[in-house]
Amino acid sequence: MTLSESPLDPTRAIFDQVLDSGLGWTHVLSPGQILRIVDLEGNQAVDTLFYNAEDETERYSAVDTVREQGNLYLSAGTRLLSTEGRVLCTIVADTCGRHDTLGGACAAESNQVRYAVEKRFMHSCRDTFLLTIATQTRHLSKRDLAANVNFFMNVPVTPEGKLTFEDGLSAPGRYVELRAEMPVRVLISNCPQLNNPCNGYDPTPIRLLIWNEV
Amino acid sequence: MSANERQESTPLLAEQLRGGQMWSRVLRRGQRLRLIDVEGGASVAALFYNADDPTERYNMPDTLKAQHIARLTAGFVLYSDMGRVLCSVVSDSVGWHDTITGHGNRAHGEAAFGNGSYQKLRNDFFKNTRDNFLVELGKYDLGKRDLVANVNFFVKVAADGEGRLSWVPRHSPAGAHVELRAELNTLVVLSNTPHPLDPSRSYAPKPVALEVRGGAPASPDDPCRRSRPENERGFRLTEAYFT
Numbered sequence: 001m002t003l004s005e006s007p008l009d010p011t012r013a014i015f016d017q018v019l020d021s022g023l024g025w026t027h028v029l030s031p032g033q034i035l036r037i038v039d040l041e042g043n044q045a046v047d048t049l050f051y052n053a054e055d056e057t058e059r060y061s062a063v064d065t066v067r068e069q070g071n072l073y074l075s076a077g078t079r080l081l082s083t084e085g086r087v088l089c090t091i092v093a094d095t096c097g098r099h100d101t102l103g104g105a106c107a108a109e110s111n112q113v114r115y116a117v118e119k120r121f122m123h124s125c126r127d128t129f130l131l132t133i134a135t136q137t138r139h140l141s142k143r144d145l146a147a148n149v150n151f152f153m154n155v156p157v158t159p160e161g162k163l164t165f166e167d168g169l170s171a172p173g174r175y176v177e178l179r180a181e182m183p184v185r186v187l188i189s190n191c192p193q194l195n196n197p198c199n200g201y202d203p204t205p206i207r208l209l210i211w212n213e214v
Numbered sequence: 215m216s217a218n219e220r221q222e223s224t225p226l227l228a229e230q231l232r233g234g235q236m237w238s239r240v241l242r243r244g245q246r247l248r249l250i251d252v253e254g255g256a257s258v259a260a261l262f263y264n265a266d267d268p269t270e271r272y273n274m275p276d277t278l279k280a281q282h283i284a285r286l287t288a289g290f291v292l293y294s295d296m297g298r299v300l301c302s303v304v305s306d307s308v309g310w311h312d313t314i315t316g317h318g319n320r321a322h323g324e325a326a327f328g329n330g331s332y333q334k335l336r337n338d339f340f341k342n343t344r345d346n347f348l349v350e351l352g353k354y355d356l357g358k359r360d361l362v363a364n365v366n367f368f369v370k371v372a373a374d375g376e377g378r379l380s381w382v383p384r385h386s387p388a389g390a391h392v393e394l395r396a397e398l399n400t401l402v403v404l405s406n407t408p409h410p411l412d413p414s415r416s417y418a419p420k421p422v423a424l425e426v427r428g429g430a431p432a433s434p435d436d437p438c439r440r441s442r443p444e445n446e447r448g449f450r451l452t453e454a455y456f457t
Contacts, residue, residue, distance in 0.1 A: 063274070063316030063363045067411065072314070072377035083361065085321060098377075102284070102314060104275020109297030113280050113448045142295075143359045147275050157373045161285035161310060163278050 004076035006093035006177050008034065008211050015210035021203030022123055022192040024132030028053045029180035032213030034092065037188075038175040039152045040207055043168040043200035045191040046151040047105045047125040049144075050080060050088045053183035056139055058082045062101040062147035072157055074099040074149060080178070088184050093177035096170045100155040102163065105129065105148050106193045115195045128189035137185070150191075151176050153198050167197045227426040231258070233419030234338070236346035237404040238353065240265040241396035243456070244431045246304065249404075250423040251368050254388035257409045258367040258422055259317045259343045261351075262292055262300045263401040268356055270296045270398075274313050274363035280444045284373070286311040286365060289441045291397070291448060298452040299445070300400050302438040305393040308386050312366040315379065317343035318410035326408065327417040340417045346405035354401065367392055369409050381411040397431055397452050 010016065013036075019025050021044065029035055037046055052058035064081040066072050074080075076094040079087045091099075104110075107126035111119040126145065133140040152170040157163050178186075192203050226245075230252070231237055241247055249258060264270035273295040277283075281290050288306040291299045303311075323330070323342040330340025347361055368386035371379050394402075406422050408414070432439045432449055439449045 057358045061316065061363075063314060066379065067315040067371075070379050072373050072379065083358065085319060102275060103279055104273065107276075107295065107297070109295070109451070110273075110276045110280065110293070112451060113276070113293065113297045113444050117447055117450065142269055145295075146362050155279075157284040157377065159372055159374055161283060161372070163282050163284045165279070 002076050003095050003097055004093050005095060006036065008036070010209055013209040013211050015208065018205050018207050019188065019190050020205045021190045022128065023190055024128040025188045025208065026132050026136050027186055029184045029186060029210065031180050031182055034177055034179050034211045035186060036175050036177045036209040037151055038173065038207040038209070039096065039170045040172065041204035042170055042172040042174070043152070044170070044204050044206055045153040045193065045198040046206055047189040047191050048149045048151060049129070049187040051144070051185040051187070052082060052088065053185045056144065056185065058084050059144060059146060060088060060149070066101060072102065074101055080149070087181040089178040089180055091176060092179045093175070096152050096174040096176060098154060098169055099176065100150040100153040101147065102157070103150050103153060103155040103165065105145070105189065106191065111195065119195065122194065123192040125189035125191050129187060132187060150198070165196050165198055168200065225425040225427050229424050231404065231406045231422045231424055233406055233421060234341040235406050236350045237424065238350045239402055239426070241400045241402055241426065243396055243399050244429045246393055246395045246427045246429050247402060248391055248393040248425040249367055250425070251386045251388065251390040252421045252423055254386060254390070254420070255384065256368045256386055256406070256420040256422050257412065259405045259407065260365040260367060261347060261362065261403040263356070264294060264300065265399040265401040268354065268360065268401060270294045271360065271362055272300055272365070277313065280448065281442060284314060286313055289437055291438050291445055292365070293448060294398070297448065298455055299397040299448045301394040301396055302432060303392065304395045304438065305391065308368060308390045308392060310370040310385070311392060312369040312371050313363065315366065315371045315411060317347070317364055317366070318408060319344035322410040323408070326415060330417055341407055343405045343407040346407055347403060350403045366409055371411060381413065395429060395432070397449070398455070
């Protein structure tokens with residue numbers, strides 16, 4: 001696991017905002033811009049999707065990304081590939097070390113299956129995604145919500161094909177940085193899941209910073 | 215033999231999917247689809263949709279996390295994004311079917327096999343999974359936006375303790391089979407085309423036999439349903455959809 005720090009100075013960021021858990025955010029990055037996601041209090045899962053901002057039918061592909069890099073986990077150097085096999089973003093700095101892309105986003109419906117039928121009322125990432133795309137984008141719908149990245153989330157897979165949700169490897173202040181390699185729409189749900197250790201059972205705020213090309 | 219057993223044993227449909235070919239069909243709730251790897255070494259990419267509302271489709275992450283698995287075999291089910299079971303894996307002689315490494319496209323095919331155009335090879339031209347999927351999905355007015363992480367039957371790509379992936383050669387022997395039972399009315403789309411991690415450099419996807427049989431949806435004591443409490447709830451939610 002490789003850790004890689006960033007030289008970027010937060011005082012020079014062109015965007016700097018805290019996003020509480022349970023909220024969504026979407027923003028279009030220009031090529032070369034760098035987005036930093038900071039896990040302010042540790043063990044927070046940040047469910048994230050990426051689209052080619054000029055043609056949103058081209059989107060992040062978890063399976064192409066893991067197959068082409070030959071590894072299930074995302075970390076510094078990972079190129080996030082699109083459904084067309086092109087690079088949407090590159091992870092250019094990472095002080096956490098491992099991020100998931102198999103666990104997907106929580107939803108009211110999958111919470112019912114995983115925990116209890118009565119959990120349908122609980123807030124979920126898919127609810128956040130749906131509200132965010134309905135209010136802040138023009139063309140995206142549920143069809144466009146494919147398998148996402150879960151920054152700071154630890155979902156180990158064993159050689160026997162078992163998958164588990166573990167306490168995160170992250171800690172307060174750890175961050176990941178992405179450089180946009182094309183005009184990229186980023187869609188984030190700061191995960192409100194209360195039923196498993198992906199958030200340490202305590203969803204917390206994240207900080208989002210953007211720098212122009214460096 | 216009772217009428218029910220006869221229904222179980224006689225295929226409503228039996229056909230062979232040659233290398234390169236694609237296929238689709240709506241399996242009615244309760245119908246079964248058996249795929250047979252005739253010669254060994256087959257690789258069949260598959261997508262699944264609720265035929266009554268195709269915005270509901272196979273969801274790889276929900277399937278894996280509900281069952282704490284990174285592979286598919288008998289006893290597991292394929293979940294949709296709406297918390298319902300599209301299909302159950304009712305029988306499997308292979309033990310591992312992939313769903314985490316996606317499928318190949320034209321660029322993969324050209325890099326692995328060279329130029330295999332229709333102009334040169336007529337109907338033996340080198341088809342690839344993505345193009346096959348787009349053609350077959352197009353017949354249902356579905357397209358790129360509906361192309362999600364697929365299942366790769368007869369394929370195993372294992373991860374080591376560090377997450378490094380490796381293609382497992384000679385994984386599926388001749389005569390191997392896997393059988394699915396539809397729990398929703400399920401549109402199944404198949405493409406019998408090479409997996410992008412298959413190291414073979416000659417274009418020779420293997421034939422696969424398909425058999426569709428009638429049948430009933432999961433009974434209360436069905437092994438897929440009983441395998442874990444998540445699946446019991448998944449089947450309850452699926453049944454509620456039809457009430």
